[in-house]
Amino acid sequence: MESKMLEVKNLVFHPVDNGTKISIIEDISFTLADGEMLVITGPNGGGKSTMAKLLMGIEPLDSGSILLDGENITDYSITRRANAGIGFAFQQPPRFKGMTVSRFLSLAAGEDLPEKKCCDLLSGVGLCAREYLNREVDGTLSGGEMKRLEIASVLAKPHKVCIFDEPEAGIDLWSFSMLVKQFEELHAEKRESLILISHQERIIRMADRIMVIKDGKVDALGPREEVFPGLMDKDTGCACMNQNHKA
Amino acid sequence: MDKIDQITESILKKIDGAGFKQEGAYNLRYNGYSLCHGSTEHIKIKKKEDKQGIDVYISSDTKGEQVHIPVIVAASGVTDEVYNDFYIGEGADVTIVAGCGIHNSGCDDSRHDGIHTFHIGKGANVRYEEKHYGEGEGVGARILNPVTKIFMETHSLFTLDTVQIKGVDSTKRETEVVMGEDTKLFVVEKLMTHGKQDAISNMDIYLNGAGGSAQITSRSVAKGGSKQVFHPKAIGNAPCHAHIQCDSIIMDQARVCSIPEIDANHVDAAIIHEAAIGRINSEQLIKLNTFGLSEEEAEAVIIENFLK
Numbered sequence: 001m002e003s004k005m006l007e008v009k010n011l012v013f014h015p016v017d018n019g020t021k022i023s024i025i026e027d028i029s030f031t032l033a034d035g036e037m038l039v040i041t042g043p044n045g046g047g048k049s050t051m052a053k054l055l056m057g058i059e060p061l062d063s064g065s066i067l068l069d070g071e072n073i074t075d076y077s078i079t080r081r082a083n084a085g086i087g088f089a090f091q092q093p094p095r096f097k098g099m100t101v102s103r104f105l106s107l108a109a110g111e112d113l114p115e116k117k118c119c120d121l122l123s124g125v126g127l128c129a130r131e132y133l134n135r136e137v138d139g140t141l142s143g144g145e146m147k148r149l150e151i152a153s154v155l156a157k158p159h160k161v162c163i164f165d166e167p168e169a170g171i172d173l174w175s176f177s178m179l180v181k182q183f184e185e186l187h188a189e190k191r192e193s194l195i196l197i198s199h200q201e202r203i204i205r206m207a208d209r210i211m212v213i214k215d216g217k218v219d220a221l222g223p224r225e226e227v228f229p230g231l232m233d234k235d236t237g238c239a240c241m242n243q244n245h246k247a
Numbered sequence: 248m249d250k251i252d253q254i255t256e257s258i259l260k261k262i263d264g265a266g267f268k269q270e271g272a273y274n275l276r277y278n279g280y281s282l283c284h285g286s287t288e289h290i291k292i293k294k295k296e297d298k299q300g301i302d303v304y305i306s307s308d309t310k311g312e313q314v315h316i317p318v319i320v321a322a323s324g325v326t327d328e329v330y331n332d333f334y335i336g337e338g339a340d341v342t343i344v345a346g347c348g349i350h351n352s353g354c355d356d357s358r359h360d361g362i363h364t365f366h367i368g369k370g371a372n373v374r375y376e377e378k379h380y381g382e383g384e385g386v387g388a389r390i391l392n393p394v395t396k397i398f399m400e401t402h403s404l405f406t407l408d409t410v411q412i413k414g415v416d417s418t419k420r421e422t423e424v425v426m427g428e429d430t431k432l433f434v435v436e437k438l439m440t441h442g443k444q445d446a447i448s449n450m451d452i453y454l455n456g457a458g459g460s461a462q463i464t465s466r467s468v469a470k471g472g473s474k475q476v477f478h479p480k481a482i483g484n485a486p487c488h489a490h491i492q493c494d495s496i497i498m499d500q501a502r503v504c505s506i507p508e509i510d511a512n513h514v515d516a517a518i519i520h521e522a523a524i525g526r527i528n529s530e531q532l533i534k535l536n537t538f539g540l541s542e543e544e545a546e547a548v549i550i551e552n553f554l555k
Contacts, residue, residue, distance in 0.1 A: 058533055078536035088537045094530040097494065098466070099552035107548065108538050153538070 004067075005193040006032035006161050011054055011064035013216075024050050026216040028064075032161065035190030037183075039207035039224075040197045041231065047216040048197045049091060052163050055195070056088045057081045069160055085160030089167060091197075093150035096137040101149060104137045108153035121152040124182050126175035143170040151179065155186075162186075163195045168203060180206070204228060249283040251275075254350050255319050261412060262346030262378040263317050273315040274301055279327040290314055290341070300330035300362075303343075307336035307368070315344045318361060323353020323387045328360045337368040337400075346378040349389040349415070358390035365396070367403040374406040381414030388416040395422045399430040401456065410554070411438040411446065420448040426487075428456030436465045437554045440473035440501070450479040454487035454516065461489040468550050469501035480508040483516025491520040496527055496553060 013025035025047050032038050040048050053059040055066060057078040065074045073081055082088075096104065105121055106113045113121075119129035125148040135141065137149065147170045154162055167183075168176055180202050186192060187206060196203055204210060210227040212220040220227050249269065251259070255277065259267040267275070272290035275282045281301070286292050289309040293302045303314060320327055335341065351357040367373055381389035397405055411418060424432055432452065440446050452461050461481060469475050481489035495503040507520035527549055535545035 056537060078533060079539055079541050082537050082539040086537075090530075090534065094528055094534050096531060096549065097553055098555045099548075103552065107535065107540070110539060 003034045004031045005034045005036070005069055006055075007065075007067040008032075008055070009065045009067075011051070011066075012062045013050060013054055013059060014062050015059075024216050025054060028213070028216075028218055030211060030218070030221060032193045032195065033208075035193060036208045037187045037194040037196065037206060038209050038211060039204050040195060040211045040213055041199060041204055042213040042219065046214045048213050049165050050216075051213060052088070052165050052195065052197055055161075055163060056086060058088075087154040087157075087159035087162040087192075089150050089154045089162070089164040091165040091169060093146050095139060095141070095146065099137045100133065101135050101137060102133045104149065105153060105156050109156040113156070121156055122149075124155065124178070125149070125152045126171075126178035127152070144172055144175065147171050148175055148179075151182070155182070159192055161193045161195065163197075165197045166199070167196065168198060168200045176200075176202075201232075204231065249275075251282075252321075254321050258319055258321075258348035258350060258380065258382070259317055261380045262348045263315060263344055264376070264378070265313060265315070265342075265344050267315050267317055267344075271313065271315070272303075276316070276318040276327075276329065278320060278322050278325055287312065289339075292316075295330065298330055299328060300332070303331065303333045305333065305335045305339050305341050307338050309336070309339040309341050311340055313342045313344060317345065318347040318359055320347070320349040320351075320357045320359050323351050323357055323383075323385055324355030326356075326358045328362070330362045331364075333363070333365045335365065335367050335371045335373055338370045339368065340372045342374040342376065344376045346376070346380075347391055347393075348380040349383070349391070351381070351383040351387045351389050352385040353383075353387050354385060356388040356390055358388075358392070360392045360394070362394040363396070365398065365405070367397065367399045367405055369400045370402045371400075372404045375408065377407075377409045378412060379410070379415050379418065380412040381416065389414060390417045391415050392419045393421070395420075397422075397424040397432075399424065399426045399432070401428045402430065403427070404431045404433075406433045406435075408435050409437070411440075413439050413441060415440075415446070416442075416444050418446045418448075420446070420450075422448070422450040423453075424451070424461070425453045426455060426459040426461065428485075429458040430456060431459070432461040432463075434461070434463045434465075436463075436467075438465075438467040438475065439470070439550070439554060440467075440475055441470040442473060443471070444473040445475070446473075447476045448478070452479070452481045452489065454481065454483045454489055455485055457485045457487070459485065459487040461487075463489070463491040465491075465493040465495075465505075466553055467493075467495045467503065468498070468554060469495065469503045470498045472500045474502045474504075476504045476506070478506045478508065479520075480510065481518050481520075482510040482512065483518050484512045486513060486515035487517070489516075489518040491518075491522075493520075493522040494553075495524040496550065497524055498526065
């Protein structure tokens with residue numbers, strides 16, 4: 001039997017908005033095997049990013065439990081979850097005035113990285129390394145550059161589980177191809193379990209399993225070959241949700 | 248070589264990032280007196296006859312040399328007012344490393360007022376670094392009131408890099424720059440206050456010559472119950488460009504007042520100002536938490552880099 005790297009049981013998130021409890025995540029459960037790639041997709045506003053934030057501890061659970069490699073991390077802070085082995089790439093990463101790219105990557109790695117290691121990380125996400133090492137992680141970097149740097153920061157050290165929230169958003173076509181290659185290599189190495197939130201067909205096609213989240217609930221969950229055909233909109237050829245599909 | 252005590256040695260490391268040595272052109276002022284000094288072939292340091300301070304003559308042949316003129320006040324109750332004048336020859340290229348550290352372990356206030364005037368010759372390139380720092384367990388205040396006047400001739404370049412590291416209870420900084428034709432000015436001012444400290448920085452930049460450009464960047468962090476006031480002013484009297492940017496992080500019960508002022512007296516004076524004050528962005532903290540840093544560590548990293 002494959003070992004479970006992540007066990008998510010009955011997650012519920014009902015934040016209060018203007019005095020009223022709203023249902024964002026409703027009883028979501030799933031597992032992630034060691035080295036598995038799970039792609040989470042679904043319509044915008046369905047709860048995918050919130051789910052990822054619940055896993056990282058950025059949003060507080062109302063109920064449910066999360067086990068990482070058998071360790072109950074449900075009550076852990078973000079910091080403790082990070083140190084337990086979860087990496088997280090934000091959809092819209094924040095900027096840091098005064099912080100250089102090399103310092104940022106060193107912080108991500110938890111150690112002072114040599115220049116070559118920084119260059120390798122940056123090249124891996126399609127950034128011309130030497131030009132960036134001493135640049136500041138501030139408004140002088142474009143949205144696409146920030147996204148690629150964000151992904152490089154997660155790859156700066158090994159994790160048990162890496163979560164990438166829409167890594168393709170804001171990235172040009174060439175860099176996207178580099179990114180897909182990165183994920184393919186990561187996946188092939190099977191050293192880390194990966195959760196990717198994505199709408200991109202090329203990313204969804206890489207998945208071992210696909211989970212569709214809609215209206216805060218699991219709409220479909222299963223092996224790629226079972227779930228993927230139902231996702232395709234035959235008229236447009238885009239990897240967008242076919243609202244009528246059932247896996 | 249004059250012997251330097253441990254406290255002075257330690258403060259010098261804080262205020263002179265390039266590393267102070269009794270070599271080359273230097274002047275170490277200690278508790279109101281010149282402890283040691285030296286000149287070079289191109290840079291001559293002379294003690295003033297009529298008042299406290301030095302005249303520093305930097306010849307046109309100076310290329311890539313440094314002058315180190317740190318000030319240490321290590322006694323309680325000292326008030327030190329010093330006038331340093333710099334005469335930089337045409338085409339010279341020099342870095343001047345100043346800075347002042349106060350160690351006050353007593354009950355009385357210790358104060359240093361450094362009045363520096365720079366006369367920058369045509370085509371000269373000057374980098375001036377100034378770090379201010381205070382320490383000591385006494386209740387006496389550590390006060391630093393620098394006055395910096397800069398007169399720039401045609402085609403000269405001046406970079407002013409000032410940092411108030413920490414421990415300065417009160418500071419009032421006055422800076423005035425008069426810029427000639429085709430001159431360039433870069434100012435980076437970084438300041439940290441904490442506890443009950445207060446800091447005022449007034450800066451007047453006169454862009455009098457055509458083709459002048461000035462970039463003023465101010466970054467500060469105010470913690471505890473400290474107060475800061477910034478008032479940079481760019482006055483465009485000719486076709487010129489100027490950009491003032493003030494960013495402050497405010498924490499705890501601190502207060503920050505930022506008043507960038509732009510004053511155009513010529514139709515081709517292009518002057519911009521930006522100012523922002525805000526708490527540490529929670530998204531930045533969360534991002535660093537995802538690297539495994541605690542709240543305190545993340546906050547310290549953000550501040551350290553913001554003021555770097």
